[in-house]
Amino acid sequence: MEATFLSQVILPASLFIIMWGMGLALKPADFSRVLLQPKAAAIGVFSQMILLPLVGYLMVSVIGLTGELAVGLMILTFCPGGVTSNLLSYLSRGDAALSISLTAVVSLLTPFTIPLLTLWMMSLFMAESQQFSIPLLKTIIQLVVITIVPVAIGMLVHKKLPLFAIKAEKPVKIFSIVFLFVIIAAIVAGEWDNMASYFIEVGVATLILNLATLLLGFSVAKLAGLTQPQAISIGIEVGIQNGTLALLVTGTILGSTVMTTPAITYSLIMFVTGGLFGWFVNKQWATKKTLQPAE
Numbered sequence: 001m002e003a004t005f006l007s008q009v010i011l012p013a014s015l016f017i018i019m020w021g022m023g024l025a026l027k028p029a030d031f032s033r034v035l036l037q038p039k040a041a042a043i044g045v046f047s048q049m050i051l052l053p054l055v056g057y058l059m060v061s062v063i064g065l066t067g068e069l070a071v072g073l074m075i076l077t078f079c080p081g082g083v084t085s086n087l088l089s090y091l092s093r094g095d096a097a098l099s100i101s102l103t104a105v106v107s108l109l110t111p112f113t114i115p116l117l118t119l120w121m122m123s124l125f126m127a128e129s130q131q132f133s134i135p136l137l138k139t140i141i142q143l144v145v146i147t148i149v150p151v152a153i154g155m156l157v158h159k160k161l162p163l164f165a166i167k168a169e170k171p172v173k174i175f176s177i178v179f180l181f182v183i184i185a186a187i188v189a190g191e192w193d194n195m196a197s198y199f200i201e202v203g204v205a206t207l208i209l210n211l212a213t214l215l216l217g218f219s220v221a222k223l224a225g226l227t228q229p230q231a232i233s234i235g236i237e238v239g240i241q242n243g244t245l246a247l248l249v250t251g252t253i254l255g256s257t258v259m260t261t262p263a264i265t266y267s268l269i270m271f272v273t274g275g276l277f278g279w280f281v282n283k284q285w286a287t288k289k290t291l292q293p294a295e
Contacts, residue, residue, distance in 0.1 A: 021172025023154020024165040048080040070125040072259030082242035092278025094232035111143035206266040214239030243267030
């Protein structure tokens with residue numbers, strides 16, 4: 001993927017604004033809340049940071065993805081959560097506070113884990129001659145500047161200008177979703193000849209991955225004895241990825257058109273499946289409560 005104004009300027013700037021918007025909705029209490037709900041927080045972080053990549057690796061192995069496609073899908077699993085997961089948790093009647101806390105904590109971890117895990121995946125799935133150059137320290141600094149710094153700025157604005165933060169939060173969330181689709185459309189339009197042949201193969205893989213991780217996160221939380229709203233939020237946090245961050249890593253930092261394909265197909269799928277997931281688990285829960293005998 002050639003360096004373009006889209007990949008080098010628009011995409012990083014968009015992610016910066018999205019992460020700033022996330023910060024507008026955060027308070028220090030959102031980080032400390034994990035200490036008040038240690039069980040739910042531990043299960044959520046473990047599911048996002050460990051189980052999600054393991055399922056991705058299993059998917060790559062079973063379907064037989066190789067090279068840049070395999071690495072691209074794995075990078076997607078290293079980018080969990082985000083503004084979209086918080087919004088879907090709220091709309092699905094999940095534990096919105098838990099969702100926000102998990103996103104806040106994971107957002108502090110991923111700038112450091114993504115470069116390390118990406119290097120590992122390239123060594124596993126790509127020949128040495130095919131591997132991309134990824135300077136570790138520089139990449140970590142880039143991700144910190146584009147993710148953690150704007151979150152901190154947003155939190156500062158929330159503290160100093162709370163009314164402005166409340167008014168700006170919703171427009172920025174809408175911007176994050178709309179702009180993700182705009183970026184996807186621009187990448188596909190500009191690189192269609194290079195990526196069209198991969199869409200069906202990767203589309204199947206990402207659909208299965210999305211459904212599997214939504215159900216896995218929810219099931220693990222329920223088996224651990226968490227509440228229905230907590231289980232919904234963990235399911236969504238595990239199944240809904242930060243597509244914009246994945247596109248930044250694959251398209252801007254690594255400059256690979258092929259690697260962006262899993263992030264593109266997943267981002268298009270997850271809004272539909274995430275909404276259907278929230279509707280289904282709430283319907284099942286309502287039916288179960290209706291059938292329970294009155295005490």
